[in-house]
Amino acid sequence: MTEPLFRALNIRDTDADSDSDATPFPILWEPARIPHSPLLRPGTLRVGTLGPDGTTSMVALGRLGHRLAHLGGPVVEPVPYDSFEELLAAVGSHGGPSYALVPGAAECATRFFWSPRLRLDATFSSPTPEYGIAAPAPGLREGVLRLATLHETRRLVELLDGAEGGRGGYDIAWVPAESTMHAAQLVSEGRADAAVTNEPGRAAHRLEFQVSRPGVPMVWMVFGPAVLARSEGARQPVGSRS
Structure with a gap:
């Protein structure tokens, strides 16, 4: 199940902020992932997709990076790959990016869903170029x-x-x-x-x-680690002992 999220926690929207956001599309998140997702934390986040600069995937990644920054999230560092197969082999592995951006139209998109290292973290829609x-x-x-x-x-x-x-x-x-x-x-x-x-x-x-x-609206999927590290302030399950 997903829900629309238009702002990060503790981020206040203002008219000025809304006007300055050049990519005001909503991003859909899995609710259980929101509290601990690196997509909402300041810092730097390496995200892999099909490169080089100028590919439709890199254009979409640039828009995602702008949107996350507007929401108070991380600075996205693009990591281009020559193919989605190479990206799938690299994401989540030692030295590879933790996250991957994949279009719904990619022929191998299903393999990202079934990878034991990954799970769907967020989706959004953004148009392709001409x-x-x-x-x-x-x-x-x-x-x-x-x-x-x-x-x-x-x-x-x-x-x-x-x-x-x-x-x-x-x-x-x-x-x-x-x-x-x-x-x-x-x-x-x-x-x-x-x-x-x-x-x-x-x-x-x-x-x-x-x-x-003309370009067409495209659904983009952000895949992240299958298991996220528990944050220090995370609440323990009912009945557990420290």
């Missing part, structure tokens, strides 16, 4: 089209149906990418003709959207 098919110059040449994309974003090839001539003029040759930013990089390196990428990826690699669509 997505589209980007190339170095206006217009895509018909014929074989080497299209770099994540597996999760392959369906966006349907955007070509709205391009001049439609999708029928292209023979798609898929080029696997590890992230939206990596997909755009593959185009800039000449290893693909076009990429399914987001607006930060397009801009970083100086590509142009041939067709695009």
Whole structure:
């Protein structure tokens, strides 16, 4: 069960504070986790997600960090990984981040739920950037089209149906990418003709959207340690002895 939490304990909202919060989305917490969650304590918190800078996951992590700071929580230190599989292996292990941010659309999201080291700590909804098919110059040449994309974003090839001539003029040759930013990089390196990428990826690699669509609301999940250390001031269960 979850409940909406709009402020941390002992944090007073003011009109000025509300106006200064650029990411006023609610975060949903498991009630039993609120009193001892590091997500509500000042300090520094390392959170891993799919990188590098500019991926949709890193954009969402930046928004989460801003929101937690506004609630009186920690400063978030992003820890980027090349894949969610690498993140899953690292989070909660020695030297790895304690927390992971995973989008609901990630193909391997279910594995985070079933990891014995992790449990769901919080969720929130935040929109993705604009997505589209980007190339170095206006217009895509018909014929074989080497299209770099994540597996999760392959369906966006349907955007070509709205391009001049439609999708029928292209023979798609898929080029696997590890992230939206990596997909755009593959185009800039000449290893693909076009990429399914987001607006930060397009801009970083100086590509142009041939067709695009607005971002969509996405559910993001924050996974933390399966067992949290008990704080010194925590109340003991009824019937226990000190």
